[in-house]
Amino acid sequence: MLFTFSLAGCNRVADAAPSSDHTAVPVRVPNDEIVGQEVAVLTEAPNVPPAITRTHATRVIVNLDVIEKTMRLADGVDYTMWTFGGSMPGRFIRVREGDQVELHLKNDKHSTMPHNIDLHAVTGPGGGAKSSLTIPGGESVFTFAALNPGLYVYHCATAPVPMHIANGMYGMILVEPKAGLPKVDREFYVMQSEFYTHGKFGEKGLQTLDMEKGIDERPTYVVFNGAVGSLTGDKALQAKVGERVRLFVGNGGPNLVSSFHVIGEVFDNVYTEGGTVASQHNVQTTLVPAGGSAVVEFGVEKPGDLILVDHSIFRAFNKGALGMLHVSGDDNAKVFASLKGLGGTH
Secondary structure (H helix, E strand, O other), X not given: OOOOOOOOOOOOXXXXXXXXXXXXXXXXXXXXXXXXXXXXXXXXXXOOOOOOOOOOEEEEEEEEEEEEEEEEEEOOEEEEEEEEOOOOOOOEEEEEOOOEEEEEEEEOOOOOOOEOOEEOXXXXXXXXXXXXXXXXXXXEEEEEEOOOOEEEEEEOOOOOHHHHHHOOOEEEEEEEOOOOOOOOOEEEEEEEEEEOXXXXXXXXXXXXXXXXXXXXXXXXXXXXXXXXXXXXXXXXXXXXXXXXXXXXXXEEEOOOOEEEEEEOOOEEEEEHHHOOOOOEEEEOEEEXXXXXXXXXXXXXXXXXXXXXXXXXXXHHHHOOOEEEEEEEOOOOOOOOOOOOOOOOOO
């Protein structure tokens, strides 16, 4: 059975009586002076736009194109992705708390469906979905104030919503706090998601969405950045010994919660669910909900290959949720040293 209920977005609802403590839950209103305007730099994963250095709010123009295109899902396996910006996942958007964002959503004339966008960073009807339904060849424009700092998912919310998300329509937007983020040496964009194909894992050729598998939550593939092997081999992330690394981790779903882990490292700071406070330190594995995010930071002390996984471990080694961070530089035996292995000597 295929439901065609149209999701307007993720609205905030307050049923409880107002609290007498007005500092507990602030009512945010745009009151920053907007100075000038700029066009947002949008990046393909795993790249992240540069940190924002300005100290004032501005009008940020975001140009985002919806493109349906056939892309690699695994070796010999193709899939027609519905994308924001022609890449998987969608382009990374970076703005500053207090900015006035003007989003232009264009739907390629060759698209087979109308599309829209629901940004979890938006305070407003449908997260922008109601204002952005765009037919093939059309363009929609709306504005919103970046009121809440944090790391947020965006996705298509056109009916049938699960189909649009399952076909690849998700990405992330970072609203930097006014004071900025702590300085690090490397930032990367990693987004997990699932694909539900008619064919089995690794079955060659062009694969299509199996809605029954999606409804039953039985993914054929669970991947980082839209494809098996997107972060391995010559596509591995790169860092050097002594550097600090920040990962912006998202989960496009559409169904599963990620148990995100980096084999060979401990997260020094975890900003749970994409918030702006480091809520945990010295963390081995953090949960990233479907439609949610997390920010993790850690220093790299040892050269070698660190392995990114969803620690629901069959997903990593049998469905594709595996990546690599290659660390180069001088070794330090005090951090780790192998004294004797299989057939080795002391």
